[in-house]
Amino acid sequence: EPEVTQTPSHQVTQMGQEVILRCVPISNHLYFYWYRQILGQKVEFLVSFYNNEISEKSEIFDDQFSVERPDGSNFTLKIRSTKLEDSAMYFCASSQGGTDTQYFGPGTRLTVL
């Protein structure tokens, strides 16, 4: 069964460093998302991406964040200058249509020291 994959599974970085989290969505899906989950809390929406542009973003997704679909298969989240409070699990998701079921990847655990 097709699935969303994410790399790396765990990323440790120093505060102020740039990180890029990578995702390979399900191949025939057209909508891509990033969510994050701070330890012990609920999953929070960051950004949705369709037709090579951001369709919606939350207030968490400030100027330090950016997303890109550099080729036909990858979808990346970049955090330009990480802060301690960026430590969280970051989940990529994809769906066929805008209101179709979203399938989640296994997540990348980001630890900012």
Add this chain to the structure above:
Amino acid sequence: GQQLNQSPQSMFIQEGEDVSMNCTSSSIFNTWLWYKQDPGEGPVLLIALYKAGELTSNGRLTAQFGITRKDSFLNISASIPSDVGIYFCAGISNFGNEKLTFGTGTRLTIIP
């Protein structure tokens, strides 16, 4: 912003018992989804509900989309050890607005 409140926050049950949890909102959602999350993993879809009043089953799981579009419940019958985890409801509010709003989660623990 929109919020989904889940109850209970946590449940401690014995194997074989039935489980019921629900999700409520002050605003309308047009799609309701139930996900399960195991420690250190991503949410896995259990059931998707697309119409008000819809009742859908997936094995031992049954979920309903409330008539008012502001609530949903999930039932698990005859619980087994692998049911342990955190259950999240999630909603999509408007067509063209694709983001999922997640509930606060219900942690299910099975007492041996």
